[in-house]
Amino acid sequence: MKIKEAANQLHTTPRTIRFYEEKGLIEPEKGENDYRYYNEADLWRLQAILALREIGMSTNQIKEALEDEKEIETYLNVQRSALYEEWLQMKDMITTVDDMLEKQKEHKLAAEDLFKLSKQLKGLKQTRNDWEDKWNFNNQAQAYDQNIKTTGYRFNVHEHYHEALAKVRECISPMSGQLGVDIGTGTGNLASLFLEKDVEMIGVDQSEEMLKVCKEKHPEMDVRHGHFLALPLMDGQADFITTSYALHHIPDTQKLLALKEMDRVLGNEGCIAIADLMFKDEHDRKLKLAKYKEEENHEALEAIHDEYYADRSLLVNWLKENGYHVECLAFNPILHVVFAEKV
Numbered sequence: 461m462k463i464k465e466a467a468n469q470l471h472t473t474p475r476t477i478r479f480y481e482e483k484g485l486i487e488p489e490k491g492e493n494d495y496r497y498y499n500e501a502d503l504w505r506l507q508a509i510l511a512l513r514e515i516g517m518s519t520n521q522i523k524e525a526l527e528d529e530k531e532i533e534t535y536l537n538v539q540r541s542a543l544y545e546e547w548l549q550m551k552d553m554i555t556t557v558d559d560m561l562e563k564q565k566e567h568k569l570a571a572e573d574l575f576k577l578s579k580q581l582k583g584l585k586q587t588r589n590d591w592e593d594k595w596n597f598n599n600q601a602q603a604y605d606q607n608i609k610t611t612g613y614r615f616n617v618h619e620h621y622h623e624a625l626a627k628v629r630e631c632i633s634p635m636s637g638q639l640g641v642d643i644g645t646g647t648g649n650l651a652s653l654f655l656e657k658d659v660e661m662i663g664v665d666q667s668e669e670m671l672k673v674c675k676e677k678h679p680e681m682d683v684r685h686g687h688f689l690a691l692p693l694m695d696g697q698a699d700f701i702t703t704s705y706a707l708h709h710i711p712d713t714q715k716l717l718a719l720k721e722m723d724r725v726l727g728n729e730g731c732i733a734i735a736d737l738m739f740k741d742e743h744d745r746k747l748k749l750a751k752y753k754e755e756e757n758h759e760a761l762e763a764i765h766d767e768y769y770a771d772r773s774l775l776v777n778w779l780k781e782n783g784y785h786v787e788c789l790a791f792n793p794i795l796h797v798v799f800a801e802k803v
């Protein structure tokens with residue numbers, strides 16, 4: 461069919477189709493007088509291009525995605541995560557405007573309030589965008605399951621790894637048909653314990669390669685690109701949230717925002733279980749660091765310095781202040797489980 465017919469069928473314009481042709485996204489056959497003819501395959505491709513543009517992908521991204529059909533899922537996954545991030549930013553902006561209007565209603569909105577509220581918003585945006593993967597988890601993905609079996613010489617962060625993961629499942633005690641979200645799911649070792657219990661699991665991770673390995677191991681799992689501060693889920697969707705060995709990759713300033721984000725996607729009566737490397741509080745951190753120093757355990761000091769072990773008391777306080785009943789358990793001096801139920 462000719463360009464006009466194709467445009468009519470797809471509810472677009474010949475100009476738009478020509479633009480995609482110029483960008484090399486589509487190459488229809490040329491007939492007499494240089495007229496372009498669009499066959500079934502061209503129409504399918506055009507339809508895909510229009511749909512991907514509609515969800516905000518650039519023409520370059522679309523070109524790459526369509527070159528390898530297997531990659532299209534990865535692109536869609538990344539695109540969904542970007543859209544959630546934009547949506548959350550819009551929500552933050554709306555909340556700020558609401559706060560400004562509230563103050564204005566009470567005739568209390570002064571220039572300094574405007575400045576303060578906008579500064580808060582700016583800080584929030586910055587915190588969301590600040591994180592970068594300095595450990596390169598994409599490179600670690602293939603060897604990850606093997607690496608957790610190796611123990612450090614004088615500092616083994618994976619001691620009690622399996623026990624802690626099993627404890628998380630025990631605390632949650634999932635029911636068949638529930639929806640769980642595992643953040644920083646990696647290769648899915650924790651999430652898969654729930655799949656055994658006939659639970660629907662969404663594994664969220666910022667690393668595409670980790671998600672690929674996870675999907676290969678557990679095809680039944682829904683893997684989603686996303687991160688602690690922008691979970692690719694709607695409000696109140698999850699029955700429970702888990703995370704293991706991931707929270708210590710985000711700085712303390714981001715940890716409370718991460719809890720807030722978990723709280724957003726958690727439904728009423730939901731629960732959160734965190735298995736991670738942390739200290740009971742700042743005093744405990746000081747004592748332990750002093751001990752490693754005294755023992756000249758450089759392996760421990762370097763590992764702790766390279767990551768962001770939490771202050772457990774900060775997490776617990778936030779959860780309590782936000783309506784959770786909290787229980788904690790320590791497997792060893794650095795590995796803890798925090799279990800919180802919404803009451």
Ligand SMILES: C[S@@+](CC[C@H](N)C(=O)[O-])C[C@H]1O[C@@H](n2cnc3c(N)ncnc32)[C@H](O)[C@@H]1O
Pocket residue numbers: 591597643644645646647648649650664665666667670686687688689703704705706709710
């Ligand atoms: C050490 S692995 C742990 C994987 C798995 N949860 C486990 O217990 O074996 C850390 C994982 O957290 C992910 N991660 C780190 N920071 C993240 C963030 N800000 N948002 C989402 N995932 C993150 C990494 O990509 C990686 O897959």
